Amino acid sequence: MKYLIIGLGNIGTEYAATRHNVGFRVVEQLGEAMAVTFQPDRLAAVATGKYRGRTLYLVKPSTYMNLSGRAVSYWLNKLKLTPEQCLVVVDDVALPFGKLRLRPQGATAGHNGLKSIEASLATQAYPRLRVGIGNDFPKGRQADYVLAPFTQKEEEALPAVIDQACEIAYGFSTLGIARTMEQYNNAASPLGS
Numbered sequence: 001m002k003y004l005i006i007g008l009g010n011i012g013t014e015y016a017a018t019r020h021n022v023g024f025r026v027v028e029q030l031g032e033a034m035a036v037t038f039q040p041d042r043l044a045a046v047a048t049g050k051y052r053g054r055t056l057y058l059v060k061p062s063t064y065m066n067l068s069g070r071a072v073s074y075w076l077n078k079l080k081l082t083p084e085q086c087l088v089v090v091d092d093v094a095l096p097f098g099k100l101r102l103r104p105q106g107a108t109a110g111h112n113g114l115k116s117i118e119a120s121l122a123t124q125a126y127p128r129l130r131v132g133i134g135n136d137f138p139k140g141r142q143a144d145y146v147l148a149p150f151t152q153k154e155e156e157a158l159p160a161v162i163d164q165a166c167e168i169a170y171g172f173s174t175l176g177i178a179r180t181m182e183q184y185n186n187a188a189s190p191l192g193s
Contacts, residue, residue, distance in 0.1 A: 003173040004075055004086040005030060006059045008068050016157075019133040020065060020146040023089040023113075026131065026165045027058045033166065043071040043079075052151035054173045068113040069120025072099040076121075079165075087172050089165065090114060093142060095132025096190040097154055098161045102129050102168055102181045127177055129168055131161065160190040 009015065009024030016024075027047075031038060034049030038060060047058040050144055056081060061071030076086055084104075086140060094109055095101060105125040108114035134154075137145035164184070171180035 001053070001055065001173070002055045002079060002085065003079060004057045004059060004072075004079060004081055005089065005169050005173075006052065006061065006068075006072055006075070006086060007089045008065060008091070009060060010064050011060075011062050015147070017149040019150060020091055022131045022133060022158075022162075024060050026089045026162055027060055029162050030056065030169060031058050036188050043074050043090055046075075051170055052174050056169075056173060065113045065116075065162075067116055068114035069118070072117050072126075073120040074155050083121055083123060084177075086126055087129040087169055088114070088117060088126060089158070089169070090128055090130055091133045092130035092134040093133055093146065095130055095134075096189070097132055097134035098157060098167060098189045099132035100129065100161070101132075102172070102177065103127065103183055104181075105178050108177060127172065129165060129172075131165055134137045157191050164190040 005027055007023030007027035009021035015021050030121040031047045034051060036047040036049040038047045044062050045060045049056050059075055061068050063071050090111060090113055104127050107124060124131055168180055168184050171183060
C-alpha cells in the first residue's frame with residue numbers, strides 16, 4: 001500500500017517558522033522519524049519511507065502555497081494514486097491553536113493552498129489534516145498573521161501538536177481514515193484543552 005502525505009507551506013528560509021508552514025513541519029518530522037531525507041524533485045522536495053508495511057511518499061511542494069495543486073496533481077499522477085490515498089496537511093485559522101481535525105473532504109474555507117488543490121483535482125474529495133493555528137489577528141490582517149512566526153509560547157507547545165499530527169498521518173495510512181477520525185477528532189487537544 002502506498003500513500004502520499006503532502007505538507008503545505010512556502011519554500012525559503014523566510015517562511016520556515018511561519019504559521020502557514022506547519023504542514024511542512026509535520027512532514028519533515030515524519031521524515032526524521034523514518035530516517036529519510038528530502039531530495040529536490042519535480043515541483044517538490046520528496047522523501048520516501050516505510051511504516052508498518054506501507055510506503056509513505058512525503059512531499060513538500062516547491063510551488064509556493066497558492067500553486068500547491070500543481071504539485072499534488074503531479075505526484076498523484078506520477079505515483080498512480082487516487083486522491084483518497086493522499087493526505088494534505090494544512091494550517092487552519094478556523095481551529096484554535098493546537099487543535100487537529102482529520103476530514104475525508106471539505107470546502108477550502110478560503111485557504112489558497114486548498115483552493116489550488118481543489119482546482120487541480122476538480123474535486124473537494126481528498127483527505128486533509130487541518131492543524132489549528134488560531135485566529136488572533138485584527139480584521140483584514142489574516143495574510144500577515146499566517147505569514148508571521150508562531151509566538152514563543154506557541155513554538156514551545158508546537159512539538160506536542162506535531163507529534164499528534166504525525167500519529168494521525170500514520171493512522172491514516174494503517175487504520176484508514178474512518179477509524180483514525182474516530183480515534184483523534186474528538187480527542188483532547190495535545191495541549192490539554
